[in-house]
Amino acid sequence: MVIGPSFADEVLSGDRRALARAITLVEEAAPEREALLAAVASRVGRARRFGVTGPPGVGKSTLVGELATLLRKAGRTVGVVGVDPTSPYTGGALLGDRIRMERLGLDAGVFIRSMATRGTLGGLSRATCDACDLLDASGKDAVLVESVGVGQSEVEVTHAVDLTLVVISPESGDSVQAMKAGLLEAADVIVINKADRPGAERMEADLRDVLALSRPATRPAPPLYRTVAATGQGVPELLAAVDAKWEEWSSGGQLAERRRSNLASRLRSTVVAEVERMLDEEAAEGKVVAAVHDGRTALAEAVEEVLLLLKKKLEDRFC
């Protein structure tokens, strides 16, 4: 892809084609990625970034669509980033059920993009952060990041956003199961979607019990909202609450602290990804594995040997 000198300006102006190309660049970790991000960096930070995460099937896409529609009605522009988990085996990711978003995507004030990076989860998280920066710099007022979240892996994607909405539904298994998966602890706001289905009230009561028991006293339980995204019920109240929380955080300093903490996670995962890339180039690591497999080397010794290989590679890099 050839990037002209005005490319970053086109992204900053909100040009849709430039934005699409820019996100592809970060998704593919193209060589132009760093220069592009550096060129837009001073314009990053204005957008409100909300994550929408939860188990498969709870209606996250529908909720994101409703939120985006409400934001547009209020005259606010929106970026939507859908995060498809990477397959570690085939390198592919299935196309999501984004069809109902298509109509929304025809609106010039909405930019929708589904991420599907290859390789590591760290790569997916990094590309998602980059895409949010690009949408933010392009002038979007709000960026919604939709991700499948059930494990700690998905918590990484929450490092791309200011505020995380965890969505569950009465159909997504009982609340204790959800809690076991560590998901609720990533929640700044909890949404019980499909709240018209049987079991919603019971689920809310169970959740309140679990949250009261498991949170440290210093960390208040997140507020809980019930929605029926398919009909829009409860979504305006949810959006108002999320906006209010963002504004409270913005004036109270919690937003700056969250962003600093997100940045630390992002830096660390970028460093680890680079270390992994350097080791991937290192054919000698395979010999170490073979020696452990054959019983010639203990695992602990093998770790030291690989760290030595890494030291040499870092010395080459900085010489």
Next chain:
Amino acid sequence: MVIGPSFADEVLSGDRRALARAITLVEEAAPEREALLAAVASRVGRARRFGVTGPPGVGKSTLVGELATLLRKAGRTVGVVGVDPTSPYTGGALLGDRIRMERLGLDAGVFIRSMATRGTLGGLSRATCDACDLLDASGKDAVLVESVGVGQSEVEVTHAVDLTLVVISPESGDSVQAMKAGLLEAADVIVINKADRPGAERMEADLRDVLALSRPATRPAPPLYRTVAATGQGVPELLAAVDAKWEEWSSGGQLAERRRSNLASRLRSTVVAEVERMLDEEAAEGKVVAAVHDGRTALAEAVEEVLLLLKKKLEDRFC
């Protein structure tokens, strides 16, 4: 914890108390961990290790209990490792619903342990591998690892086992959703549990379609079994199939290849964990984060600065 010279021998003899203490040592990444693992290493490799993974609520624990009961009836000893996801915020993990396992745990031929490591997911994966090695070395014929699996994170836990059973149920959302989460690609065998519930046949048909479409031609679709773990229905057939597959792999060389590949993943994640530990000690990383946050340093420069810090730490380590 004081470890006497005969401690490793006690573990190797299958002594329950020693085994429990040994697993606690690896779980806590205690300083004695490496010496202990080295002392039992020559006795590792005989046990058949099966992973049982899947979304919350599909009946994994019940299935593991049934499999363990059948193994015992055939005179085979069993280790069970339950993997609770770590909470990244509170460091805690909820106690699982292991009560129904209690009766089984009274049998001297069964050793049940729930893992709950603090810190990184890599730590959980590493401790799980270690615990499997200890159970294997202690003479267990089979080791069953139960883990909540929905994302790529959980795929890491599959590196502890020879063969992975992915369990889903007609209630766990539709099969395309499960596929999106990348879970099925970790499957050597797929189990539709709760197969007496409505939708089981439809689910099987959908899964077969998805698998036929998504697998590369070189990688055959995994066999699919239906069970009702709560009544035991279909579980003997499942166990026979899994055992047959293990034996086929053992004689055909696939088992050795899988174990070598698992070892490579385990070595790599141990190295990455050590790199992260070294960086955690490095207060200067916080200054780099602050500089990026204030706009004084670009993220790409910050990565180089942290890699330089890492280089210095590695040079100190190997001087």
